[in-house]
Amino acid sequence: MLNTNEVNKWKEQLPLIEKMISKEQVLWLNPLLESVTTGISKTGITKMQVQDASDRLERFASYIKSVFPETIVSNGIIESPLTAIPKMKAALEEKYGIQIPGDLLLKQDNILPISGSIKARGGIYEILKHAETLALENGLITIGEDYAKFAESGFKNLFSKHKIAVGSTGNLGLSIGIMSAKLGFNVTVHMSADAKKWKKEMLREKGVTVIEYVEDYSKAVEEGRRQADEDPTCHFVDDENSIDLFLGYAVAGERLAAQLKERGTTVNEENPLFVYLPCGVGGGPGGVAFGLKLAFGDHVHCFFAEPTHSPCMMLGMMTGLHDGISVQDFGLDNKTAADGLAVGTASGFVGKTMEPLLSGCYTLSDETMFQLLKLAADIEGIRLEPSALAGMTGPINVIREHIKGAELSTATHIVWGTGGGMVPEQEMNLYYGMSRN
Numbered sequence: 383m384l385n386t387n388e389v390n391k392w393k394e395q396l397p398l399i400e401k402m403i404s405k406e407q408v409l410w411l412n413p414l415l416e417s418v419t420t421g422i423s424k425t426g427i428t429k430m431q432v433q434d435a436s437d438r439l440e441r442f443a444s445y446i447k448s449v450f451p452e453t454i455v456s457n458g459i460i461e462s463p464l465t466a467i468p469k470m471k472a473a474l475e476e477k478y479g480i481q482i483p484g485d486l487l488l489k490q491d492n493i494l495p496i497s498g499s500i501k502a503r504g505g506i507y508e509i510l511k512h513a514e515t516l517a518l519e520n521g522l523i524t525i526g527e528d529y530a531k532f533a534e535s536g537f538k539n540l541f542s543k544h545k546i547a548v549g550s551t552g553n554l555g556l557s558i559g560i561m562s563a564k565l566g567f568n569v570t571v572h573m574s575a576d577a578k579k580w581k582k583e584m585l586r587e588k589g590v591t592v593i594e595y596v597e598d599y600s601k602a603v604e605e606g607r608r609q610a611d612e613d614p615t616c617h618f619v620d621d622e623n624s625i626d627l628f629l630g631y632a633v634a635g636e637r638l639a640a641q642l643k644e645r646g647t648t649v650n651e652e653n654p655l656f657v658y659l660p661c662g663v664g665g666g667p668g669g670v671a672f673g674l675k676l677a678f679g680d681h682v683h684c685f686f687a688e689p690t691h692s693p694c695m696m697l698g699m700m701t702g703l704h705d706g707i708s709v710q711d712f713g714l715d716n717k718t719a720a721d722g723l724a725v726g727t728a729s730g731f732v733g734k735t736m737e738p739l740l741s742g743c744y745t746l747s748d749e750t751m752f753q754l755l756k757l758a759a760d761i762e763g764i765r766l767e768p769s770a771l772a773g774m775t776g777p778i779n780v781i782r783e784h785i786k787g788a789e790l791s792t793a794t795h796i797v798w799g800t801g802g803g804m805v806p807e808q809e810m811n812l813y814y815g816m817s818r819n
């Protein structure tokens with residue numbers, strides 16, 4: 383906790399903080415942003431590591447295809463469509479009175495196979511990597527073999543002697559739980575108080591142990607980590623510090639590059655790309671943004687979006703304190719309907735990694751998310767969960783601020799639609815009804 387003196391010092395030094403305390407929707411531009419060439423080298427993470435993750439996902443494709451039939455169409459590769467949303471663009475222009483001259487696209491991670499959210503990238507990758515490590519160590523497989531073998535009973539026997547644990551507000555738990563249970567691991571998801579009942583029920587149905595906490599996300603993570611530490615057969619998926627999760631997300635960069643190429647969209651100096659990513663603890667958006675920087679260099683501009691009640695990454699980045707500061711330090715309550723974004727303290731690892739690469743952060747209210755949720759459902763027929771709408775005000779924010787390149791008709795704006803596919807219809811109807819107009 384910061385003391386009163388420190389809190390006052392920050393308020394004086396960074397006037398934007400007063401606005402954040404009054405829960406205004408704000409945009410912050412990162413003064414430490416630098417060129418990709420120098421920026422990437424500061425992170426200590428390399429293109430080769432992301433390539434290694436991508437290769438591993440390729441190796442597992444035959445297994446994924448065999449156990450999740452919905453991935454047959456994509457040959458076992460877990461990827462989402464990139465969809466033009468011209469009607470939404472027109473509606474945003476009208477709602478905010480601002481022209482968006484470039485294209486507006488939605489990256490539909492809400493319909494990613496297996497777990498219907500961005501967590502199907504990092505979460506599933508980390509479990510597959512762990513399974514591969516164990517299988518190699520135990521001589522069950524070699525790298526060149528067909529990984530469809532992972533569905534055989536010998537593998538399940540091995541994995542049943544191993545445990546996986548994770549702390550989650552919901553979607554990471556779903557992704558880790560579903561993948562781990564499928565491989566045969568003994569998996570426990572530690573869930574915070576705000577996690578939805580249907581998520582707990584769905585996991586229990588799949589044979590996952592769910593432990594519930596009355597406290598928030600941080601407590602669930604802390605307890606999960608503590609219990610895992612006491613057990614050497616347990617692998618703890620560390621949402622705040624995991625490089626594997628980060629790398630799994632980062633593979634999205636090359637995949638998006640291929641999709642843009644396929645639709646004939648060029649990205650270069652004259653045709654900049656702007657990407658808006660909902661941010662909770664930071665691993666998902668951080669990893670994806672890192673992958674995008676690798677793929678597009680200085681021609682991609684990445685922004686994180688957070689709820690006005692939980693701007694943890696923005697506070698961490700603007701003060702440079704990262705995980706040494708929380709939204710509660712400034713009297714914010716960390717209460718939001720945006721599952722996955724209700725995080726009081728951001729990942730220090732991700733904050734520090736993204737310091738030279740992120741263009742900025744902005745906030746939006748729950749009310750705005752609900753209005754946009756209804757709009758997207760009504761005019762595009764796309765049903766997203768509240769968090770997944772956080773990216774939608776990004777183009778408005780950057781164009782309003784005259785960020786270089788954003789108002790060009792040759793710019794492309796991509797909103798990362800991070801989730802919604804697993805939300806039961808009844809729950810979705812409740813979300814839909816939350817908008818006051």
Ligand SMILES: *Cc1c(COP(=O)(O)O)cnc(C)c1O
Pocket residue numbers: 499500501553554660661662663664665666667668721722723767769770800801802
């Ligand atoms: C988890 C999640 C995010 C944010 O990802 P972090 O890694 O926590 O920053 C955004 N949207 C949805 C739907 C999520 O589930």
